[in-house]
Amino acid sequence: MGIETSEKKYKLLSIICLLISILIWIPNIIMKIASPLWILTFIISPIGIALAVRINHYFLIIANSIMLLSFFIFMAIGYFINAYF
Template sequence: MDKTKLSWVCFILAVLAWVPNLVFQVASPLFLSTFLLGLVGAILALMSKNYILMVLNIVMFCSFFIFMAVGYTWNSLT
């Protein structure tokens, strides 16, 4: 498997890691894998020179902090 496909796999797995928490409202620590998957995916995308995929994986790496900021902002407004 080449680096681009592995980077896509990392991105998709990182997105799927959020499913139990966001869709099913189950407190699962599985989302912590997004840190590792996002970083590995970004490095693989950089090595294959696919910059859009690199940005997507970096967003997944930071997704915990993004969701936290959105949640705190939402709670402060309501």
């Protein structure tokens, strides 16, 4: 029973890290407020990745990895939009 409980804890913590990483971008993208909170994605997402790797949950590994790279993804999208529109 101890192993199942710890796996559930790791999964829940990894999901929480993912949700926090997503919520951090809301002021910048939706509300158009220049908030430096996005820098926290470089701290929170690797924690979520490590927890997901511990339980071999591939979706959470990929989702947290995307959030880790989200700054570069958003920068590329922004440059593309400015260049072509």
